Amino acid sequence: MAPVINAKTVFNEIPTGYPVPGKTTVYDTSETIDLENEPLHGGFLAKTLIIAIDPFLRNRMNIQQGTDKPGFEFGRPLSAFGLAKILRSEDPSVKAGDVIRGGQIPFQQYFVRNDATGFEILKDNHSLPWSLWVGVLGMPGHTAYVGWKEHARAKKGETIFVSAAAGSVGSLILQFAKRDGLKVIASAGSDDKVAWLRELGADVAFNYKTESTAEVLKREGPLDIYFDNVGGETLDLALENAAPRGSRFLECGMISNYNEENPYRLKNALFIIKKEIAINGFFFGSLLPKWGADFEREMPPLVKEGAIKFQEDAVRGLEHAGQSLADVQRGTVLGKRVVIVADH
Ligand SMILES: NC(=O)c1ccc[n+]([C@@H]2O[C@H](COP(=O)([O-])OP(=O)(O)OC[C@H]3O[C@@H](n4cnc5c(N)ncnc54)[C@H](OP(=O)(O)O)[C@@H]3O)[C@@H](O)[C@H]2O)c1
Structure with a gap:
């Protein structure tokens, strides 16, 4: 298979005030990837499905306390809570087809990692859309x-x-x-x-x-x-x-x-x-170990039966990620903003 475009949204500069798409972040389609032959070195290749645009991402753009650097690396894809699907794996802890969730999903269509630590395999979506697992159920x-x-x-x-x-x-x-x-x-x-x-x-x-x-x-x-x-x-x-x-x-x-x-x-x-x-x-994150099991038992059924309501505002395509970061800060979004990078 010929290499395909591996688009990304990279961190470009620390914003003054609200983030500005094209300035704070840059959408870049110059990279390609050979999905069948990209070396895995014992790790896995994944396809990004959904990225959640949460308010804290703005804080990560600033110089982090106790360092002289922002929380994102200049010229590298931003990362956020999101979901991805494993395409190929040499890591026994994940297999092709698994949907993984984590707080470090890159703003890039495909990515290779040599370690599955920090990702969790989502086993059951309770017949609800996957995007809910970074919103009301995330x-x-x-x-x-x-x-x-x-x-x-x-x-x-x-x-x-x-x-x-x-x-x-x-x-x-x-x-x-x-x-x-x-x-x-x-x-x-x-x-x-x-x-x-x-x-x-x-x-x-x-x-x-x-x-x-x-x-x-x-x-x-x-x-x-x-x-x-x-x-x-x-x-x-x-x-x-x-x-x-x-x-x-x-x-x-x-x-x-x-x-x-x-x-x-x-x-x-x-x-x-x-x-x-x-x-x-x-x-x-500090309280989740204490309450996480109760959440998993209680919340998905409540959401499924409509007893707990939510709103989602999904945009399609990584090219909209930069604008979405600004929209969430400015409050122009009603409901959870998610960027759908790929459907499956
Ligand atoms: N402690 C934690 O572990 C934790 C975890 C997740 C989130 N958070 C924090 O929880 C808060 C809510 O998160 P969320 O995901 O539910 O975000 P969200 O409500 O979906 O989005 C942020 C909202 O904040 C409002 N806002 C923006 N600027 C404002 C301002 N100057 N004054 C008043 N309201 C303003 C906007 O709504 P309006 O149109 O109503 O202004 C905007 O829609 C955020 O502060 C986030 O950082 C904390």
Whole structure:
């Protein structure tokens, strides 16, 4: 078989502010690969199927703490959570046809690895689309689930505020909170997202770009739980409107800071002491060993029967990856953005 194009999206420069396709990242079709004869050296050859565009990829573009380098290598494909299919293998732990999932799937059509560590073979898709395994049933789903189980201590009748509530993580938190009998205040950045929050059962849903978060929280609070996806001024307002005692803040993400050179600094931190607020920062990967088995048992059936809802925004073709990175940061996407690189 003649060599085929092996397109890739490479990291080109550290962005100032939002990533810019063609500048921060470059789509490149100059490389080819001979799929039958590419040497494997005891490893495997895989075909990238799906790449998840998650907010944290923006952080990885910056100089990493304690180093003088960004988290991606200049001139090399970016990588993210995704799925790939094994085409050929000399590694006994994976075989041709296996679908693998991992956090280091390259933004490239085909790739060779000499080690399957860090990849997991997905055995059963429960007759659901594979893309869900990087969305509601993948990393964002894990994040919402483990954060809620570990830190929410939710009691029926309590009030929760969820920011970026139309996103992959936030929309699950909204649903978990409703299932636990809470009053849910949910914010998002567009009217169509707010309509989706209402569909999911939010008691109070508002567009934070056109309605004052301060006024909504004052009117609808105080807050027993705040699930924070955005940080910044929204976090400050949540601190101000926390219940007089015993509220829990689940610190999941701070996307309002990711693209800012001068991030917002908190003014209301003193309330953490005055109101004895439990601030729970968490990273999904640390909690997954504890809650992963429960997730695998509970979530796929709930998603399959429609008891847990989600939205996906899929684009086809690696050439759209650069724009997708910007879209997710700017919030122009409703639901989980995935790039379908190949169907099978
Ligand atoms: N701790 C962990 O282990 C972990 C794991 C995964 C994700 N996270 C974090 O969790 C958060 C949610 O992730 P996700 O995958 O569900 O993302 P997402 O909600 O699908 O996408 C990000 C959303 O953030 C909102 N946003 C962007 N800029 C904002 C700003 N300046 N102020 C307020 N909102 C802004 C946008 O929605 P609007 O239109 O509503 O503005 C955008 O759609 C992110 O901060 C992410 O980094 C943490």
